[in-house]
Amino acid sequence: MKPLALSTVYQLLEPGPVVLLTTAHRGRANVMTMSWHMMVDFVPPLIACVVSNGDFSHTALKATRECTIAIPPADLAATVVEVGNCSGRDVEKFEVFDLTPVPASLIGAPLIRECFANLECKVVDTRLVRQYNIFVLEVLKAWIVPAKRRSKTLHHAGFGRFVVDGDLIKLRSRMK
Amino acid sequence: MKPLALSTVYQLLEPGPVVLLTTAHRGRANVMTMSWHMMVDFVPPLIACVVSNGDFSHTALKATRECTIAIPPADLAATVVEVGNCSGRDVEKFEVFDLTPVPASLIGAPLIRECFANLECKVVDTRLVRQYNIFVLEVLKAWIVPAKRRSKTLHHAGFGRFVVDGDLIKLRSRMK
Numbered sequence: 247m248k249p250l251a252l253s254t255v256y257q258l259l260e261p262g263p264v265v266l267l268t269t270a271h272r273g274r275a276n277v278m279t280m281s282w283h284m285m286v287d288f289v290p291p292l293i294a295c296v297v298s299n300g301d302f303s304h305t306a307l308k309a310t311r312e313c314t315i316a317i318p319p320a321d322l323a324a325t326v327v328e329v330g331n332c333s334g335r336d337v338e339k340f341e342v343f344d345l346t347p348v349p350a351s352l353i354g355a356p357l358i359r360e361c362f363a364n365l366e367c368k369v370v371d372t373r374l375v376r377q378y379n380i381f382v383l384e385v386l387k388a389w390i391v392p393a394k395r396r397s398k399t400l401h402h403a404g405f406g407r408f409v410v411d412g413d414l415i416k417l418r419s420r421m422k
Numbered sequence: 423m424k425p426l427a428l429s430t431v432y433q434l435l436e437p438g439p440v441v442l443l444t445t446a447h448r449g450r451a452n453v454m455t456m457s458w459h460m461m462v463d464f465v466p467p468l469i470a471c472v473v474s475n476g477d478f479s480h481t482a483l484k485a486t487r488e489c490t491i492a493i494p495p496a497d498l499a500a501t502v503v504e505v506g507n508c509s510g511r512d513v514e515k516f517e518v519f520d521l522t523p524v525p526a527s528l529i530g531a532p533l534i535r536e537c538f539a540n541l542e543c544k545v546v547d548t549r550l551v552r553q554y555n556i557f558v559l560e561v562l563k564a565w566i567v568p569a570k571r572r573s574k575t576l577h578h579a580g581f582g583r584f585v586v587d588g589d590l591i592k593l594r595s596r597m598k
Binding site: 254256257260261262263279281282283284285286287292294296323327330331371373374377378379382398401402403404405406408409410411412413414416417418419420421 | 472
């Protein structure tokens with residue numbers, strides 16, 4: 247994994263891929279599947295996401311205020327579903343699902359080797375957590391696997407139906 | 423357009439498509455292109471989105487607390503870019519870009535006939551507007567064009583590069 251310029255992070259998340267979110271709390275790493283996230287600002291990259299208070303990760307995220315957002319390539323779909331179908335309360339997910347935790351540089355939550363992009367994040371706003379489970383994150387450090395940067399990603403459409411990235415089209419635009 | 427069950431709205435937005443956001447303020451309808459949005463809850467459907475205070479729509483959204491989120495099919499890509507490349511301050515976008523405004527049922531902001539899904543929304547939370555331009559919306563009414571429900575959508579990856587929906591895969595999942 248190589249460092250990725252923070253100014254390009256939005257290009258990875260704006261298309262709306264399913265991501266994995268890792269936390270580490272009380273000596274245990276955990277990972278969950280997440281689709282409810284959006285970019286909030288370009289630089290520093292800010293991300294909002296919903297981590298339900300029913301999720302085991304919610305407690306860890308509130309307590310540690312750190313997480314990694316990892317983007318899995320489409321061929322990791324089966325693992326993405328398995329991770330989403332169980333809770334870290336009951337399962338050591340990294341072990342059971344053969345995901346490789348890699349120490350992050352600035353936070354305690356691990357990166358995931360099998361993901362082509364990893365974003366080390368800290369929580370910067372919790373005002374909407376109580377009512378909506380919305381966390382605002384700042385990306386402190388971003389990592390990419392250059393050879394896999396163009397990996398196709400997954401987009402969840404409900405109940406295990408995923409749209410996989412198709413054609414890329416390029417239009418003349420002044421939009422960043 | 424036919425009514426769509428509110429409980430299924432998340433299946434349209436969770437995959438992360440580019441959308442169009444319409445407003446109506448002081449007798450003028452306007453439309454902008456938006457990719458920074460996410461689901462926040464299933465029923466009633468709550469959506470968070472970022473509408474920059476540099477956008478003409480920001481003022482209308484704050485003043486009227488209403489908008490429509492319309493999902494364009496991929497073949498509307500050229501229009502999506504044109505809409506995003508100019509401001510309602512200068513351009514009557516519905517006219518100039520041949521979009522057909524359709525009166526909504528519960529709000530003042532129009533639906534867009536050329537989009538296969540339209541969501542009538544009201545603003546329910548503005549606590550994060552000042553700092554992040556994040557609005558929380560509730561979907562009051564949803565519309566679908568049944569024959570076009572499976573339209574491929576666009577996902578913006580920066581600077582006019584769009585990923586178009588590709589294959590659909592279905593995995594056994596307990597995730598909603």
